[in-house]
Amino acid sequence: MSASELSELTLLELASKLGKRELSSVEATSACLARTEEVDPKIKAFLRVDARGALAAAEASDSRRKRNASAGLLDGVPIGLKDIFLTEGLETTCGSRILEGFVPPYDATVVKLLKEAGLPILGKLNQDEFAMGSSTEGSAFFPSRNPWDLERTPGGSSGGSAAAVAAREVFGALGTDTGGSIRQPAALTNTVGLKPTYGRVSRFGVIAFASSLDQVGPIARTVGDATALLQILAVHDPRDSTSARLPAPDYLRELEGGVAGMKLGVPREYFVEGMDPEVEKAVRAAAQAFEKLGATIVDVSLPHTKYALATYYLIAPAEASSNLARYDGVRYGLRAKSAKSLREMYFQTRAAGFGPEVKRRIMLGTYALSAGYYDAYYLKAQKVRTLIRQDFTAAFEKVDAILSPTSPTPAFKLGEKLDDPLAMYLVDVFTLPCNLAGLPGMSLPCGFTRAGLPIGLQILGKHFDEARVLRIGRAFEREHDFHRRRPPL
Amino acid sequence: MPASDYQPVIGLEVHAQLLTRSKIFCGCSTEFGAPPNHNTCPVCLGMPGVLPVLNRRVVEFAIRAGLALGCTIRKTSIWSRKNYFYPDLPKGYQITQYDQPICEGGKLAIEVRGEEREIRIRRIHMEEDAGKSVHDPSGGDSLVDLNRAGVPLLEIVSEPDLRSSEEAGEYLKALRDVLVYLGINDGNMEEGSFRCDANVSVMRKGTAELGQRTELKNMNSFRFVRQAIDYEIARQVEVIESGGKVVQETRLWDTQRNETRAMRSKEDAHDYRYFPEPDLPPLHVSDQLIDSVSHTVPELPRAKVRRFQSQYGLPPYEVKILCAERPLADYFEACAQHYRDYPKLAHWFVGELLRLLKEEGGSVSTLRFTPVQFASLLGLIDNGEISASSAKEVFAEMFRTGKDPSAIVSERGLAQVSDSALIESLVNEVLAKNAEEVEKYRSGRKQVFGFLVGQVMKAMKGKGNPALVNELLRKKLE
Numbered sequence: 001m002s003a004s005e006l007s008e009l010t011l012l013e014l015a016s017k018l019g020k021r022e023l024s025s026v027e028a029t030s031a032c033l034a035r036t037e038e039v040d041p042k043i044k045a046f047l048r049v050d051a052r053g054a055l056a057a058a059e060a061s062d063s064r065r066k067r068n069a070s071a072g073l074l075d076g077v078p079i080g081l082k083d084i085f086l087t088e089g090l091e092t093t094c095g096s097r098i099l100e101g102f103v104p105p106y107d108a109t110v111v112k113l114l115k116e117a118g119l120p121i122l123g124k125l126n127q128d129e130f131a132m133g134s135s136t137e138g139s140a141f142f143p144s145r146n147p148w149d150l151e152r153t154p155g156g157s158s159g160g161s162a163a164a165v166a167a168r169e170v171f172g173a174l175g176t177d178t179g180g181s182i183r184q185p186a187a188l189t190n191t192v193g194l195k196p197t198y199g200r201v202s203r204f205g206v207i208a209f210a211s212s213l214d215q216v217g218p219i220a221r222t223v224g225d226a227t228a229l230l231q232i233l234a235v236h237d238p239r240d241s242t243s244a245r246l247p248a249p250d251y252l253r254e255l256e257g258g259v260a261g262m263k264l265g266v267p268r269e270y271f272v273e274g275m276d277p278e279v280e281k282a283v284r285a286a287a288q289a290f291e292k293l294g295a296t297i298v299d300v301s302l303p304h305t306k307y308a309l310a311t312y313y314l315i316a317p318a319e320a321s322s323n324l325a326r327y328d329g330v331r332y333g334l335r336a337k338s339a340k341s342l343r344e345m346y347f348q349t350r351a352a353g354f355g356p357e358v359k360r361r362i363m364l365g366t367y368a369l370s371a372g373y374y375d376a377y378y379l380k381a382q383k384v385r386t387l388i389r390q391d392f393t394a395a396f397e398k399v400d401a402i403l404s405p406t407s408p409t410p411a412f413k414l415g416e417k418l419d420d421p422l423a424m425y426l427v428d429v430f431t432l433p434c435n436l437a438g439l440p441g442m443s444l445p446c447g448f449t450r451a452g453l454p455i456g457l458q459i460l461g462k463h464f465d466e467a468r469v470l471r472i473g474r475a476f477e478r479e480h481d482f483h484r485r486r487p488p489l
Numbered sequence: 490m491p492a493s494d495y496q497p498v499i500g501l502e503v504h505a506q507l508l509t510r511s512k513i514f515c516g517c518s519t520e521f522g523a524p525p526n527h528n529t530c531p532v533c534l535g536m537p538g539v540l541p542v543l544n545r546r547v548v549e550f551a552i553r554a555g556l557a558l559g560c561t562i563r564k565t566s567i568w569s570r571k572n573y574f575y576p577d578l579p580k581g582y583q584i585t586q587y588d589q590p591i592c593e594g595g596k597l598a599i600e601v602r603g604e605e606r607e608i609r610i611r612r613i614h615m616e617e618d619a620g621k622s623v624h625d626p627s628g629g630d631s632l633v634d635l636n637r638a639g640v641p642l643l644e645i646v647s648e649p650d651l652r653s654s655e656e657a658g659e660y661l662k663a664l665r666d667v668l669v670y671l672g673i674n675d676g677n678m679e680e681g682s683f684r685c686d687a688n689v690s691v692m693r694k695g696t697a698e699l700g701q702r703t704e705l706k707n708m709n710s711f712r713f714v715r716q717a718i719d720y721e722i723a724r725q726v727e728v729i730e731s732g733g734k735v736v737q738e739t740r741l742w743d744t745q746r747n748e749t750r751a752m753r754s755k756e757d758a759h760d761y762r763y764f765p766e767p768d769l770p771p772l773h774v775s776d777q778l779i780d781s782v783s784h785t786v787p788e789l790p791r792a793k794v795r796r797f798q799s800q801y802g803l804p805p806y807e808v809k810i811l812c813a814e815r816p817l818a819d820y821f822e823a824c825a826q827h828y829r830d831y832p833k834l835a836h837w838f839v840g841e842l843l844r845l846l847k848e849e850g851g852s853v854s855t856l857r858f859t860p861v862q863f864a865s866l867l868g869l870i871d872n873g874e875i876s877a878s879s880a881k882e883v884f885a886e887m888f889r890t891g892k893d894p895s896a897i898v899s900e901r902g903l904a905q906v907s908d909s910a911l912i913e914s915l916v917n918e919v920l921a922k923n924a925e926e927v928e929k930y931r932s933g934r935k936q937v938f939g940f941l942v943g944q945v946m947k948a949m950k951g952k953g954n955p956a957l958v959n960e961l962l963r964k965k966l967e
């Protein structure tokens with residue numbers, strides 16, 4: 001099999017070939033490394049490639065396969081990790097100067113799970129600093145580029161993960177999603193991105209941005225591939241007190257069930273003015289496709305949607321301002337060298353270590369929590385958050401899942417929104433209500449613009465109803481071939 | 490106006506380290522005295538990505554304290570983050586409880602000058618301790634030891650019901666006794682496992698208007714608490730009397746100068762930006778848990794004192810000593826099962842047992858002899874088999890070796906001699922040798938009797954039955 005044929009395999013196809021020993025993990029991993037060496041100078045998806053670690057894991061996997069002692073379905077499938085996941089012995093920066101050179105003393109729970117399942121980790125993928133951003137332009141190191149148009153962003157904050165998957169550098173990747181950071185880059189790169197229910201996947205060892213919103217999930221080329229990765233991740237973790245004790249179902253077994261008889265809601269508030277008409281057209285067409293597959297499309301209303309952005313930009317920065325207090329130069333990471341007092345050490349370290357967007361959010365959050373403002377901002381936002389959650393609860397009494405665009409526009413140009421934070425925040429307008437409500441959400445390819453840019457369809461489900469979200473996505477994917485298209489690299 | 494026209498108003502905030510084996514949010518040891526930063530892990534070091542997992546034992550201890558102090562236990566309480574920067578606070582915030590603490594509204598009875606008062610307790614909440622910063626006095630580096638970071642604390646806040654430093658001291662002692670009795674705190678103020686801050690204000694007597702308060706810190710002994718409060722009361726009265734105003738501020742007790750010094754004013758006060766801790770779900774406490782914890786609340790110090798007085802008929806002074814520590818009181822009761830002369834038993838506890846524990850070290854829990862052996866020693870005295878002074882010697886050896894008292898008596902030949910023929914012959918010898926003293930006695934100088942007894946006992950190497958010696962000697966003399 002040629003290298004390019006190999007890189008066109010989906011994650012599950014590769015797993016099947018590894019299982020039949022038609023291919024070795026070392027071959028697959030080497031192919032990924034070669035592909036990365038070839039295209040990543042253009043894509044800039046990786047912050048760090050760990051060739052030695054990945055090949056060692058691949059060899060170990062091959063030897064398990066030889067002994068018929070495979071660690072599971074995906075044993076030997078190489079993947080990439082957003083740099084937000086702590087990897088023992090492998091530098092982890094979260095896209096920030098303040099953690100440059102930080103080598104974690106432990107593995108995040110999800111990293112441990114992937115290693116135990118035998119997946120070689122190719123390296124760490126680019127992201128907006130501390131996951132704050134929607135374009136990877138917030139990375140302290142460099143922006144990543146969209147494989148479909150190198151002048152454009154792959155989205156963010158898990159932009160490196162999405163770009164690497166779209167560019168066939170990896171078979172799958174892990175991202176995190178606080179307000180859309182898995183789904184939006186997936187939509188912009190023609191990949192599948194799943195944000196599970198809050199509590200479904202452990203956050204232990206995942207660098208915190210906004211603790212009540214952060215969730216880990218897979219980015220892959222197909223719904224099935226994302227499903228297989230979720231199966232590894234969806235485990236209760238006693239080290240995360242917000243981790244659900246609910247056992248995960250066998251997601252793959254339920255995947256092909258189709259949508260016949262399902263009611264799918266289309267919220268009128270998600271088709272707003274200023275939305276790209278090509279995006280709207282593709283999403284409406286997707287809804288019609290579901291009708292043809294036997295689903296009923298139901299008009300639903302989520303009346304508090306218009307407050308989601310404001311709510312999010314109070315709660316997320318408030319939590320972030322506290323979560324990021326630990327980067328103080330005392331124990332790890334950057335410490336200002338010339339400081340002469342404790343105050344100077346704090347000020348200089350944090351001034352030099354954090355980028356402008358991170359500073360902006362720390363200030364926003366600090367303000368929202370301050371004495372005299374807490375009730376008007378943070379507390380009010382929590383109340384609105386409850387209303388947003390109730391909107392979904394009411395809608396889910398009528399429908400099994402909700403369809404919407406993932407992003408109001410296709411990939412925008414690098415630099416386009418860099419000087420306008422508000423415009424950048426608006427990119428996530430359709431994705432962040434899902435985080436506020438703690439629901440599972442997925443983006444999958446549903447079309448292209450005339451200019452050839454991918455469009456994503458978002459499917460939102462009930463709490464812990466990932467199986468249904470995936471099944472709906474799979475039903476659509478089976479009837480379309482958007483996901484098979486290859487970026488013009 | 491004289492100082493006596495002012496009424497001090499005092500409230501105390503106590504921080505008590507809980508005697509759990511591991512920290513509140515990770516599995517690290519809470520042991521005191523380990524090398525710096527030895528008892529740490531990524532969680533209590535505040536590494537990126539870590540999350541807290543609540544130690545259930547801390548909740549049980551908090552409920553135990555709440556029940557003992559008559560508090561209401563909240564069925565749902567909330568964890569909050571208190572945000573501030575300091576090098577010994579690894580995460581940049583402390584996980585604590587803010588507006589919904591686990592325990593609310595209790596009380597603690599204290600006794601001041603024979604009068605009982607009830608001091609109301611506003612709340613008790615759980616939180617994590619910070620680490621320790623060590624500053625090089627020569628102005629060099631500061632060093633941080635995070636062994637203490639994450640050690641569980643209870644913060645116990647009184648209402649401003651205390652009216653003098655004396656009352657404050659009694660409240661603190663009573664509170665410490667309760668916590669130590671509950672087995673949840675070691676009560677050590679010097680090592681900082683029992684710490685106290687005081688809110689102090691003064692108001693004119695006869696008015697209802699409360700004065701401005703100051704917060705006092707850095708008082709690491711009972712004496713310092715009393716001294717600092719007294720100093721602060723006098724200072725505030727002086728400020729008011731000289732036409733000034735007390736300002737709201739935090740003041741430190743300076744043990745070198747014996748005065749309180751302003752640390753930070755209200756304007757410099759931290760804005761802690763409290764908000765609910767998103768990494769920990771609300772804490773739900775079931776009735777079942779409260780019920781099971783209630784069975785672990787022992788008899789409390791004041792109740793025990795009252796019972797010891799009535800049940801054993803002991804004087805207040807000895808009861809206070811016996812009940813000062815639960816293990817000693819428990820041991821007394823174990824001995825009392827086997828020995829009925831309680832005043833005598835108490836006398837031996839207070840006189841001999843505590844003396845030996847003090848001189849030779851050790852604690853009640855590590856005694857080498859059993860209550861039965863202790864009782865049998867006292868029985869040997871009652872039966873006239875050994876003298877009281879020999880019994881002390883036997884007791885000292887029991888203390889060291891744990892040997893049976895009768896074995897020690899026979900090994901050392903301490904058995905008392907009650908052979909009246911032998912004693913009579915020795916009495917005769919002594920009288921013959923001391924004709925002069927006999928003459929004095931008979932001429933009315935009865936005090937030489939003691940000297941003559943001593944001579945007989947000396948001849949018997951101290952083993953003579955003193956009652957018999959007395960009796961025979963008196964018979965011969967008269």
